[in-house]
Amino acid sequence: MRLLLFSDLHLDTSFRWAGPELARARRLALRGTLERIRDLAEAEDVDAVLCGGDLYEHDRFAADTGAFLRSVFGQLHPRPVFLAPGNHDWYGPRSLYRQVDWPDNVHVFSEARPAPIELAAGLTLWGAAHRAPANTDGFLDGFRVDRGGVNLALFHGSEQSELPYQGAGKAPHAPFRAAQIREAGLDHALLGHFHQPKDAETHTYPGNPDPLEFGETGERGAVVVTVRSDGAVERVRHRVARTEVHDVTVALGGVVHTGQVRDRVREAVADLGGMVRVTxxxxxxxxxxxxxxxxxxxxxxxxxxxxxxxxVRAGYDLDALAEESTVRGQFVRSVRAAADLDEDERRRILITGLRAFDGRAEELEVR
Structure with a gap:
């Protein structure tokens, strides 16, 4: 069986880092990405489409988001679509999932414990939903499948060994350990939550298919998962976003006037497209x-x-300044002689003070 997995699209997200016009364009781009996921499902002739949560933003979904989702998923009929709500699109009384009159090919998992759907003879999909935006217990805690054949899981959760890999700031919603997958009798888990793509032996994170912020790396997109009769999986990633996002560092060493800063930024981005963050x-x-x-x-x-x-650091000739018979020179000498400062504190105090002497303290952040 061939399945198309995606997660963490985050329709209607705010894009706080962008201005209003760009944020609106980015939200429209996310809709285009979902349409390309639909097209990919048809082109690859997959047996079902699966979403591992955070399909949209519960706190800010637009008035027509439900109609948009119904239309896109309805166009896949009779191909089934399975949705496992995450912490951003959690299943509650006011959930968009409850408001939409879904076509009969769409199934929304609604329980906080894995529930079975038979995809084919001997192949079962166990899906679960977040019922609150936080504090969801691990779906695999105390869970075990009650049947033979191949058993897959679909949910939005945090594999605990991956938390350092994912970086700070990613809360452990519905935490689990990779070992629990096999302990539960599952052959593989198809997941959402972590935006960094990951293909592990027992689980798959597709990553968010369209960049949501700068600094995201990895081959994100939608994943065509081929499930073999023994439960083994083969995965092929497909890019579905048209958005380009680049991170560039511009070195300023050697510039002698302010105009060269502008020139170096222009040169660094000349051959790039899409969205670029320059440091x-x-x-x-x-x-x-x-x-x-x-x-x-x-x-x-x-x-x-x-x-x-x-x-970015202001380069002062401290030796020359210390020779001055001025208040500025005395400041430099005093700070350099202070025994209770480590070198980083000493540098920060010197730079901050010297900028203040120059009347330009606001121009550079002291680092």
Missing amino acids: LAGEVAPEIDVRPEGLEAVAGHLDALVVRLGD
Whole structure:
């Protein structure tokens, strides 16, 4: 059997980092991505489409999101679609899942314990739903399948060994250990929640199919999962988003005037498309203004350019300043002589103070 798995589309997300016009364009792009997932299901002639949760944003879904989802999934009829609500699209009294008159090929899992659906003779899909936005217990805690054949799970959850891999800030919603999959009698778990794609021996995270923020890496998209008669799976990833997202670091070492900062940003993004985040880094002379405001204008060919300060440091000649018979010179000498400061604190105090002497303390974040 061939299944198409996706998760974490996050329709109607706010895109807080973007301005109103770009945020609206990004939300429309997410809808286009779901339409391409539908087209991929038809082109690959899969037996069913599965969503591992966070299909939309419960707190902010648009007035026509339900109609849009009904239309897209209805166009797959009679091919079945299985939806396992996550923590952002949790199944509750006011859930969009309850409001839509779904076509009969769409099944929404609604229980906080895995419930079975027979996909074919000897092949069972066990799906579960988040019933609240937080504090959902592990779906596999105390669970075991009650039948033979091949058993798959579909849910939105946090594999515990993956939390450090995923990075800080990802809460352990519906936590589980990879070993619990086999302990429960399951052959494989098809999952949502982690936006970083991951193909493990016993489980699959497709990752969010369309970038939601800068810094996302990995071959994200929708996954065609071929399930063999012995429960083994083969996975092929397909890109379904048209969005390009790039992260670029622009080194400022050697610039001698403010205009060169603009030139280096322009050169760094000249051959890129879509959305680009530029991080400025390096040591610059204290008289150079490297504030990111206004630099976005150098790349009109992009959908968006976001410029931020990284490790940018003002390069003062401290030895020369310490020789001055001035208040500034005395400040440098005093800070350098302070025995109760470590080197990082000493540097921060020196740079902050010297900028204040120059009347330019607001231009660079002290790092």
